Amino acid sequence: MTNVTAQTQPAAAELTGPAAEPDGPGTRARPGWRSLLPTMTPWLAIGLGLVIVITLFGILGPLLVGDPQRIRDQGLTGPSAQFWLGTTQTGQDVFAQLAFATRGSLEIGAIVGVIATALSGFFGIYGAYRGGVVDEAFSLFSNVALVIPGLPLIIVISGFVPRESRGLWTIALVLAVTSWAASARVLRAQTLSVRHRDYVAASRASGEKPWRVIVVEILPNLLPVIASQFVFAVIAAILGEAGLAFIGLGASNSSTLGTMLFYAQNGFALSLGAWWWFVPPGLMIALFGMGLSLINFSIDEIINPKLKNLRRHRRLAKRAARLERELTRRGAAQEADR
Amino acid sequence: MTTVHVTDLVKDYSIRSGLRRRRLRAVDHVSLDLVPGRTVALVGESGSGKSTIAKILTRMEKPTSGTVEVALDDGTPVRGPMYLRQVQMVFQDPFASLNPFHSIEHHIARPLLIHERTRTAAQTHERVLEMLERVNLTPAETIAPRRPHELSGGQRQRVAIARALAPGAQVLIADEPVSMLDVSIRLGVLNLLGRLQREDRLAVLYITHDLATARHFSDEIVVLYRGRVVERGPADAVILDPHHDYTKLLAQAAPDPERGPERVTAEAVIDRDAIDNSVCYDHFLGEWVQAGTPAARGARAGRAGQPA
Amino acid sequence: MTSTVQAPAATAARGATPGAVLTVEDLSVVYEVDPPVTAVRGASLTLRRGEILGLAGESGCGKTTLAYAVNRLHRPPARVASGRITFHDVGGDDVDVLALGDRELRAFRWNKLSMVFQGAMNALNPVTTVRAQLADTLRTHRPGLSRAAVHARSRDVLERVGVDPARLTSYPHELSGGMRQRVMIAMAMLLEPQIMIMDEPTTALDVVVQREILREIVRLRDELDFAVMFITHDLPLLLEISNRIAVMLDGEIVELDTAANLLAGASHPYTRKLLGSFPSLSGERGGFIRSGVDETEEDQA
Numbered sequence: 001m002t003n004v005t006a007q008t009q010p011a012a013a014e015l016t017g018p019a020a021e022p023d024g025p026g027t028r029a030r031p032g033w034r035s036l037l038p039t040m041t042p043w044l045a046i047g048l049g050l051v052i053v054i055t056l057f058g059i060l061g062p063l064l065v066g067d068p069q070r071i072r073d074q075g076l077t078g079p080s081a082q083f084w085l086g087t088t089q090t091g092q093d094v095f096a097q098l099a100f101a102t103r104g105s106l107e108i109g110a111i112v113g114v115i116a117t118a119l120s121g122f123f124g125i126y127g128a129y130r131g132g133v134v135d136e137a138f139s140l141f142s143n144v145a146l147v148i149p150g151l152p153l154i155i156v157i158s159g160f161v162p163r164e165s166r167g168l169w170t171i172a173l174v175l176a177v178t179s180w181a182a183s184a185r186v187l188r189a190q191t192l193s194v195r196h197r198d199y200v201a202a203s204r205a206s207g208e209k210p211w212r213v214i215v216v217e218i219l220p221n222l223l224p225v226i227a228s229q230f231v232f233a234v235i236a237a238i239l240g241e242a243g244l245a246f247i248g249l250g251a252s253n254s255s256t257l258g259t260m261l262f263y264a265q266n267g268f269a270l271s272l273g274a275w276w277w278f279v280p281p282g283l284m285i286a287l288f289g290m291g292l293s294l295i296n297f298s299i300d301e302i303i304n305p306k307l308k309n310l311r312r313h314r315r316l317a318k319r320a321a322r323l324e325r326e327l328t329r330r331g332a333a334q335e336a337d338r
Numbered sequence: 339m340t341t342v343h344v345t346d347l348v349k350d351y352s353i354r355s356g357l358r359r360r361r362l363r364a365v366d367h368v369s370l371d372l373v374p375g376r377t378v379a380l381v382g383e384s385g386s387g388k389s390t391i392a393k394i395l396t397r398m399e400k401p402t403s404g405t406v407e408v409a410l411d412d413g414t415p416v417r418g419p420m421y422l423r424q425v426q427m428v429f430q431d432p433f434a435s436l437n438p439f440h441s442i443e444h445h446i447a448r449p450l451l452i453h454e455r456t457r458t459a460a461q462t463h464e465r466v467l468e469m470l471e472r473v474n475l476t477p478a479e480t481i482a483p484r485r486p487h488e489l490s491g492g493q494r495q496r497v498a499i500a501r502a503l504a505p506g507a508q509v510l511i512a513d514e515p516v517s518m519l520d521v522s523i524r525l526g527v528l529n530l531l532g533r534l535q536r537e538d539r540l541a542v543l544y545i546t547h548d549l550a551t552a553r554h555f556s557d558e559i560v561v562l563y564r565g566r567v568v569e570r571g572p573a574d575a576v577i578l579d580p581h582h583d584y585t586k587l588l589a590q591a592a593p594d595p596e597r598g599p600e601r602v603t604a605e606a607v608i609d610r611d612a613i614d615n616s617v618c619y620d621h622f623l624g625e626w627v628q629a630g631t632p633a634a635r636g637a638r639a640g641r642a643g644q645p646a
Numbered sequence: 647m648t649s650t651v652q653a654p655a656a657t658a659a660r661g662a663t664p665g666a667v668l669t670v671e672d673l674s675v676v677y678e679v680d681p682p683v684t685a686v687r688g689a690s691l692t693l694r695r696g697e698i699l700g701l702a703g704e705s706g707c708g709k710t711t712l713a714y715a716v717n718r719l720h721r722p723p724a725r726v727a728s729g730r731i732t733f734h735d736v737g738g739d740d741v742d743v744l745a746l747g748d749r750e751l752r753a754f755r756w757n758k759l760s761m762v763f764q765g766a767m768n769a770l771n772p773v774t775t776v777r778a779q780l781a782d783t784l785r786t787h788r789p790g791l792s793r794a795a796v797h798a799r800s801r802d803v804l805e806r807v808g809v810d811p812a813r814l815t816s817y818p819h820e821l822s823g824g825m826r827q828r829v830m831i832a833m834a835m836l837l838e839p840q841i842m843i844m845d846e847p848t849t850a851l852d853v854v855v856q857r858e859i860l861r862e863i864v865r866l867r868d869e870l871d872f873a874v875m876f877i878t879h880d881l882p883l884l885l886e887i888s889n890r891i892a893v894m895l896d897g898e899i900v901e902l903d904t905a906a907n908l909l910a911g912a913s914h915p916y917t918r919k920l921l922g923s924f925p926s927l928s929g930e931r932g933g934f935i936r937s938g939v940d941e942t943e944e945d946q947a
Contacts, residue, residue, distance in 0.1 A: 029473035202498070206449040206505065207422040220439040317722030320678040323412045324725040328745050383852040516795060519921045520704040521879055552925040578928065591857035593882035594927040610854065 037302075047294025054288050058106040061099030068096040068255065079276050086276035089267040097260055099279050104256035105238050105285070108172050112237030115176035116183065117230045124187030125222065129195055129214050131315035139188065154180055154244055168251040171244065175237050183229035190225050194218050220254070224302040231296045235289050242285055257281040339411040339539060340424045342372040342395070349390050355445070364390040366565035367629070371505035372509055372541035374411075375379070379544045379573065382562035388545045389563075393478035394511045395543065396427040418428035423453045426507035428531075428537040432494035437524070443482040443498050446470070449504040452645035467501040472528060492523035496530065503534065510535075513545045529557055549592045553577040561585050565613045566629040571621020581619035581626075583608050666734050667840050667873045668693040668716070668759075675708070675715045678913065685711040685724065687897040692839060694735075697868060700876040700884030700905070702920065711896070713843050716875070717759060718743060718751060733758060736840060757787055757834040760834035762827075770818040776804075777814035777827055783836055784846035787881050791845075799903065803832040806869075806881030808862055815846070824855035843875045855908060860887055882924045885909055893917045 052101045058263045072091030085094035127138030155173050161170060194200065195218065215321075238257070242251050245258025245266070260281040264270075269277040339637060349365040359641075361411040365387040372378055380388050392536055395406060408416040416424050429435035436445055446466045456462040463482075486494055496516060512531060516524040524562035528551060532534040535542050546552050552559055552573065559576040561569040561584065574627075580586045603609045605626040618629040658875040670693075675686040677725040687710040693699050703709045704903055713719040716731055731743040735758070771779055780800040784791055791799075807828040818826055827847055834842050844863070847858040864887055867874055876888055884891050887903045892902040894914065901914040912918045 123649065198429045198431055201439040202427070202429060202435050202501070203397060203437070205398060205422065205427050207419060207452045207499065208448065217437055217440075221437070259533065296794065316678045316680075320676075320722040321677070321723035323727070324722075327728070378823065383854060423939070522704060522919055525923050525925075549853075550925045553927065554925045587854055589927070591853040593886055593926050621939075 020035055023131045032331065037175075043094045043294050044298040045290045047224060047298070050287050050291030051295065054102065054284065054291065055106060057094040057099065058102040060321075062096075062103050065096035065099045066093060068092060068100045085280055086274070087279055088263070089269075089274075094277055094280065095254065098257075101103065101111060101255045101257045101260045102167065102284055104168070104251075104254045105241065105258070105288075107254075108175070108256060109234040109238040111169070111172040112179065112241075113230050113234040116180040116233040116237070117226060119176065119180035120183035120187055120229060121226065124184035125214060125218065126192045128188045128191035129210070129218065131195075137185075140183040142181045142188070143178070146185065148178055148181075151244070154249055164252060166252050168254045169252045171241060172237070175232075175240050179233060179236055179240070179300070183233065187222065187225060190222055191218060194221050224299050228296050229301065231292050235292045238285060257285050339374040340416065340541060341374065341409050342425070342509055343396070343407040344368065344370045344372075344391075345407070347391065347394060349387070349394060349399065349405070350402045355406050363565055365394070365401075368396075368562070369404075370543075370560055370567075370570075371558075372543055374541050374589075375535070375539040376509065377535065377542040377544050377556040379546060379556035379559045380562060381545060381546060381549060381552050381559055383588075385564075386562040387565040388562055389513055392427060392511045392543070392545055394558075395509075396425060403572060406426070406620045415550055423506055425509040425511065426502035426505060426514045427511040427513060428495070428498050428502050431485075431518045432491050433518070433614070435498050436494055437598075441483050441485055442489070445486075445497060445501050445502050449501060453505040455504065455506060455607055457592060470497075472503075472534070473497070473500045475500070477547075490523075490561045491519045492527060494513070495519060495527050499531065499534070503538070507605075508539075508543075509541045510525055511545070512541045512545070516551070517546070517548070520549065531555075542581055549588055551578055559561045561588070561614065565614045567618050568615050568629060569619045571619075575621045581621075582617070583613050584615070585619075587613070594624075613633075616634075665694045665696075666692045667695045667736075669732045669734065670712075670716060671730045671732075673712070673715060674727040674729065675720060675724055676727040677724050684727070685897050686715065689729070689894075689897075689899050691892055691899060691902060693873045693875060694889075695840070695873055696867065696871040696874055697865070697890065698888040700888035700891035701875060701894065702879065702881050702884050702891055704879055704920075708897040709894050709899075710845055713761075713845055713875060713877055716743070717755060717761060717843060718746070719755075719761070719762065729897050733841075739813060751833075753787070756783065756834075756839065757839040758838050758839055760837070760839040761828050762834045762844040762847045764849055765801045770826060770931065772818050775815055775817055776821075780804075780814075780836060782835060783833060787837055799836065803836050804829070807832045808858075808864065822855075823851055824859060825836045827851065827859055831859075831863065831866075837871070838870065839872060840875045841843070841875065843877070845877045845878075847876075849878065849880070855885075863887070881920050893920065 022216055023291065073088065074087055074091045077087050085098060088094060088097070121140045121198060123142050127135045127142075154171070157166075157170070157174055200213060200217055203213055208217070241250065242261065243259035245256055246262050248254060248262060250259050258281075259276060264274075264281070265280040267274075267277070269275075341562045347365050347368045348363065350467065351362045351364055351634050353360045368387070368391060370378060380391065389428075390399065394401050396607055396627070408421060410416060410424075411554055416437075436442075443463070443466050446469050447462050450462055456465050466482055467478040468478070470481055475493060475496050481489070481493075486497070487642065499515075516527050516532065518547060531542070531544075532555065534540065542556075544552065544556050553576075554573075556573050559569075559571065559573050560567055561576065561582065563582075563584045567586045569580065577579050577584060577589060580589050616629050617626050619625075620627050653683070664719075669691075671690050671760075673686055673689045676682060677683040677685055680931075687708075689708075689712055693700070693906065701709045701713065711720065711724065715724070715726055715838065726744060729744075733741040733743055733754070735741060741753070741758075770776075774782075777797075777800060780803070781796050784799060795857060800814060804811050804813065809828050811833065813821065818829070821829065831842075831847070847863075848859050851859065857896070858885070863874065863876075864897045866872075876884065878884060881891075883895075884907065888905055890902065890904050891908055892899045893908075894900065894910045901908070901912060902915045903912075908917060908921070912921060
């Protein structure tokens, strides 16, 4: 009688695989969590594969390679059995540098991702939930933060902060502060739509405390959006840091993929044809960004289930249209026979 | 047993259009009483203020003026956090009022825990199953772990009713509880509400635009038009013998096959624009009164003589 | 049950039913999902000229799918799996709706058969005026029409549905819900179609406004003699306004009879159940509420 039965087959049955999501609030696992995991598709598998391999390389690589700073007299040699990715102008092992640089970039990405997500969550979700003056103030603040340009700001900051104390955390903080606002606006819009749903009103009417309403009733429904914003923040941070480092404004005490490119450019790697020096870090950034983007697309499918079925839907629609055409053709043929 | 006295309720919304602010009076001096074991139907079109009254009663909105007094049998006033333990609401849309993320058990367990009806996890679980059985969701063991999208509309609304009763509420505000359900399920849900009301001697405010169910499901009908009460009285009297033009218009508009098909083409005799909402016919008093404060006092005084 | 329903339709296939404007025979609509779902199963009905045919049923029973298929407005993955839909033009020509090509179909829709949708706000374009939308429809279907004629016709249809022609310059959001639905009806009758399919046209409206719209529909039908297929879940409403009513359950038409016959004695148990779901406004309480009758779990999925 009702058409609910058609929807009852839970999509959970086909859900597999881990998801690259930030940790949710520490409530006990419920069946609800499973619906938040994206469906495993080839694209998601590639994305996860790339991200996991690169992350492992960033974590384990530095433990296995030698000192990346050691100077040898074998400058600018191509890939060989001894140096897998060749050496730099000053004879440093590019592969060792790549391992440490990947770790540095991942650190920046993770720190910025967490800080930016926390900031956007606070200003976006809490403001929208409270409404009224709080929301207006938070919203205004987000809008102001949104138009602060990251690059000029960091140039200004680098003018104030001496180079030796311009560490990884400083760069990460600046990147986080300039990148949370867009996510906050997205989260605010989502929260506003969830906040006005009856189940939020119902839980308030049953006497639930505000923080519990936010954390238990609203937040789970925002998790896919938050995860997607987190992944996006990580990509943006790694790219942003690489850009800053490339123009010489990176962190002074750590090596990242950006600083590697900076030194490669300073060492005229391009004009000397030393491709093994600048291609690996560039490729690493590109592949990591691609992996995260592929994961993000899969998360988008949870946020908008229509995307999930788009391809299947199209295929089925084509088949239906074909069958219908055949039917009318048969009908016309019968008509002609008569 | 809990009684609710609503006196002189006024709710203004300020609407901003451009730089100007306009005041919109959604509820205009409404008074009504809810007593144990009786159902009051609040009838009116959308925008008449029905839902605003429901929101004020469940403390989701603050009234601009007027009072809502809730008292236990012995006259103890209900205040603060105790209020929501006594007064609960069933929402219109069962597809929106349950969180898609959480299990059915969560929805009923939370109010139990918030209002400290149960203490241990095992106790809570048992109580949840009990509640589900009370609203005819059986087998409760298999329903409890499911999530809302696995249930039909009627089943969801039963869950919503169980949730509302979980804190031990004695006053139930039902805001169009069946209007989003398929027609063949509606009666079942209304009959369920009726049974629960008899069992627990609940005071029920049934908000609806459907005159037919209002007549049969409630003891008393209050007709609301543009924020004001324009007619009140025993259910049958209001529907079968409407006095106010607006009530007549509503009764005329409601489909009623038994009155024959020629009714469709009959021109409306009542001019909608000429309807006056400043007067109210009170069937308890048997006379016209001014809408607003005096009407309410009169009505209550009149009912004092009646057996509850 | 089904045999009594199909009997008149079978004769109609050979054009025997006098005054028929639309004949649907054994229509099945299948949604090509996994697994395929048959939304309409072997539906047969005849719509007579100038009649209001009610199509009653609950959500998911296939009533809307049927209406869309008649108009060939259904979208893949829905497909017509079998059956015939024949439109009997007033001139005496029979049109096989399912065999129409794209161009012919566009000409057929709105000219011969138009639709009024449930959500007027969604069906009207929010960024153009009522005048532009009416003119657009007219120009598409009547390319030769002069500006003055378009304007005159637009005013005329609005007047007919009881909307002040001054409203031509309004945008949809400036109109009340009832007014919008009237504009939708005006739009549907713009080209004087012989059939109007109305899909829950009054469900979202208040009872008083709903009554006004119904009155308007019946009056217009009396004046212009088009046939109406009126889809709703509200059986009492159908009993009042329609000549005949088809009751659908799970994609099948389980009962098709005149309103009076249904009210007097419906034969299918589902029809009786539906009728019993609506308490009478002025009559006795019957088996309704507080009579201690069961509230059994009728909605177990």
